[in-house]
Amino acid sequence: MTLLGAGARLIDVAGGRTLAGQELDAEVARLAAALAELPSGVLFARMSVDLASVLNYLAAFESGRAIALIDPALDADVLSGLIERFRPAAVLSAPEGDVPAEYAASDGHWVRTTAAAVEPHPELAVLLPTSGSTGNPKLVRLSRGAVYSNADAIARVLGIDSDEIAPTSLPLHYSYGLSVLNSHLVRGATVVIEPSGVLGRGFWDAVNEHKVTSLAGVPYHYEMLRRLKFDPAKYPTLRTLTQAGGKLRDDLVAQFNDKIRAVGGRMFVMYGQTEAAPRMTTVPAERLAEKLGSAGPALPGGAFAVRRDDGSETTHPKIVGEVVYRGPNVMMGYAEDETGLAKGDEYGGVLATGDLGYLDEDGFLFITGRLKRIGKVFGNRVSLDDLEQAVRTAAVGIDVVAAVPAGDKVVLFAEGADKDICKDAAKALSERLHLHVSGFDVRPVDTVPLLASGKIDYRTLEARV
Known part of the structure; x- marks a missing residue:
């Protein structure tokens, strides 16, 4: 079970370097060997949009070492609290400043110097925080199977192959951004690592220079692209748009769908949660206009039901309730501290999403709100x-x-x-x-x-x- 499909490439725009084939495999193997020398416990990796962060992640995944992906802009006190609760083996790409007690600085990392920590469950691969830059986040525990199955399912429904070239338009510690990376690499496609983001000039220069074929964005990105009068005709190779990370208003979905179809392209709207590694649906591009407002049917291998107030579940059309998802990409559970890292699968492939919605006659999901919002x-x-x-x-x-x-x-x-x-x-x-x-x-x-x-x-x- 590998994320590095045959022919996978990483193009590092900032460093002017391309890694592919045996060279990429060798670099990942070298880093994996270095990670194996670190103390026991989970790894923390501050995931900037750069080549080093991508390689650290791949080395951990390929070697079976559990790794938590951390926002590099995380408040210092929140990071300190996470370190205290989870006692990671190391904090990769550690911030500048005081080194925490029990840790020593080494080659830009913080490495734990004290006694052994809890050994993560052997199936545990990736941990992602449940909240942003504030608060006291739990970590979502994702198994290797969940991460891989979701990458594979997304690649299938989007038709990703070795000819696809995707940019890092989203943060890599964010589940959607990580999903873009995974679903392309697993098919031997190319990922262009460019840190400035959709609103940066350097990003669009890279789109043209490296012949990028797809763009992933959240609703805010599409709101900004509308204001900037985005025209896909200016980018001849860019012919796929994907949107997730919240509901984009229907008029903008229609607007961008019309823009990309006018140049022979396609748009996919998706729905997901970090707890599902992360995506659960994709609206087929050819039905987007017909199903405007829908999140789409479940991914291959997944299924939806709606939980009514009495606790029973139904797939009957038009009944509103809490959306329940079943699939191989559902998380193992949450971890509050290091003791939670050793736990096995607590969810059995069933996720109560906390979202309200209904299914239509074709099994397409429509989200109507949040239980807690x-x-x-x-x-x-x-x-x-x-x-x-x-x-x-x-x-x-x-x-x-x-x-x-x-x-x-x-x-x-x-x-x-x-x-x-x-x-x-x-x-x-x-x-x-x-x-x-x-x-x-x-x-x-x-x-x-x-x-x-x-x-x-x-x-x-x-x-x-």
């Missing part, structure tokens, strides 16, 4: 996701908005809006929900804060309320 306005429960969508479709000039609960009202932060537009948005919500306008506090903000994944940083916004 709920606020109250004068005692009335409201979906915060629905409020955001209502503001975006209210034709008041707000595209990027984030809603958070605030006692008996809801605060919505509107990017780039002035006070008059905010008043119009609050009025539109009041009229739509038949609740007094004072229950909707719409505030202008220069920029809605984002996590490294491109998702909205709701924790930061909640702290401003």
